[in-house]
Amino acid sequence: MNGENGINRDMISYYKDRAQEYDRKAYDPHEQPERQADIKEASRILQDVFTGKSVLEIAAGPGFWTTIIAQAAKSITATDVNEAVIDLARKKQYPEGKVTFRVADMYALGDMPLHDALFGGFIFSHILKQDYDKFLDAINGYVRPGGSVVLMDNNRTLTPRPADRTDEQGNNYRLRTLEDGSKHEIVKNYPTQEELRSVLRNRSTGMDFKNMEHYWILTYRTST
Template sequence: MTNAVSTDMAAYYAQRDNFDEEDIENPEGMAALDEIMEKLEESLAGQRVLELACGDGYWTDELAGFADYVLATDINPGLLEIARSRELPPEVVEFVVADAMDPQVEGSFNACFAGFWWSHVRRQDQADVIARLRKVIGKDGLLVLVDNSWLEGRTAIARTDADGNTWQIHAAPDGQRYEIVKNYPTDSALRKRLGPLLRDMRIHRYDHYWMLTGRLR
């Protein structure tokens, strides 16, 4: 173990075998999460979905219940093995190793979903990421993002960089400390960044989460 702080986000998440503790299973936000699940089904039912950064398959498990097809991707093979252990229907769900920042995947998709991942994309990289997704999903493809909202007095930020990205410090199970980018965009910031790249954009704001839907221009 080293006392140095690492910025290798993939290495940090490779050590975490689930995301429930920090990202999802917040008892105070469960009612909002139920509503998000309903909206997710409304948006993605019957769709062919590319899922980015699926992690341990929490969201994949939900998508499998109503999507026509899901290609669940993650950069960490170990996390994909955990996701595969959910034994989701193979005719609906497939798993493949891929970098969410530039998913080099094959297949026909009309939608893309990412849960608790967009906050890790640096502001200066966001337009390029959307451009790469458009090459995979195609024009008019549906983009659905779900992520954490800022909680006043409870969200801990270590620093803000020159580009406006906020960073947090997390400790992995082995004690290694990691500095991870974790942005909490306002509605106006989302519209400013993504408005020129999406049409029919809708933002649903909750106390603990936000959800965005839009079609790629």
């Protein structure tokens, strides 16, 4: 999938190639010391919202948040389109019998019972603005009416680096180089609270948006 100048523009294969690097670096206290306060606060919120619930996790990656949610949830089904990241997630420690894994595209999970709640960490920023409706309809459809959804992602930090490219729909793109030298262009959007409220207006109740230093975390209930 390498295009012009050897740049890979496929986000799914970016995370396949980045699986090990992401697992080592994304939340590591030595790599990300400044994010630890947000990670602690987000963990508290996730455990609070998901206590005793059956949780479906989309785009679970190597399972960092899965380990945290599993401590409080009744059960968690962790899914991701990339087998490479699910393999890493399977190796982590979880409370006995609570976690199941499935390699699956979040837009087509296949046969899946409705869950009490859903979590999507650090996936919303990779959704094209023109696909927000499609994404939210898909994830809300996996949760029982009135169930809880939590989405979390990076906010625009205090000194944002400008996007490497912006398209006519206003989507931002970043050029990233992995440890193996491969170059990837990925969508990286920073939706505002107003944008999120607007796109969720007719499909949610009780929306709560919390802006931390590096992350935002959004909680809502699906419409009944």
